[in-house]
Amino acid sequence: MTALITPDLVRLDADLGADKDAVIHALADVVAQAGRATDLEALVADVLAREAKAATCLTGGIAIPHCRTAGVEVPTLVFARLSPKVDFGAEDGPADLAFLIAAPAGGDDAHLQILTRLARALVRPEFPRELRGVQTADQAIAILGRAVATL
Known part of the structure; x- marks a missing residue:
């Protein structure tokens, strides 16, 4: 089974663009660079289409763009600590x-399970605080692994 997140899917203090569309493109490119995108253009289009329906930002400086897509064959989670911060439409x-x-289009409900577990973890103040303080990709993966452990 392929791990949901690996070190090559983590970016720390990364400048991924000036707006959310640029960041989404860059995050999708991380998926492609990790060899997990079967169709980068489909992945980007599906994430942007989902984002156009409703913004995927949370309060507290958090954005979770997500989709089901034919652009990947295995569920994948990318994490980026952005520098500078980017407006995803949150009021705060x-x-x-x-x-x-990014989850396979015809797959099970892994996409919703990942999203639900991640969102639950993010409402606990210590979780985003820990992610903001990590020094390495492995540290980030350990923290994220606890949040989405049984996937």
């Missing part, structure tokens, strides 16, 4: 923590 300001969830 721009995001510095961004997660991209």
Whole structure:
């Protein structure tokens, strides 16, 4: 079974663009660079289409763009700590923590399970605080692994 997130799917203090569309493109490119995107253009289009329906930002500087897509064959989670922060449409300001969830189009409910578990973890103040303080991709993966452990 392929791990949901690996070190090559983590970016720390990354400048991924000036707006949410640029960040989404960059996060999808991380999926492609990790060899997990079967169709990068489909992945980007599906994430942007989902984002156009409703913004995927949370309060507290968090963005979770996500989709089901034919552009991946295995559920994938990308984590980026953004520097500078980017406006994803939250009322309380721009995001510095961004997660991209990409799940296979015809797959099971892994997409919703990942999203639900991640969102539950993010409402606990210590969880985003820990992610903001990590120094390495492995540290980020350990923290994220606890949140989505049984997937």
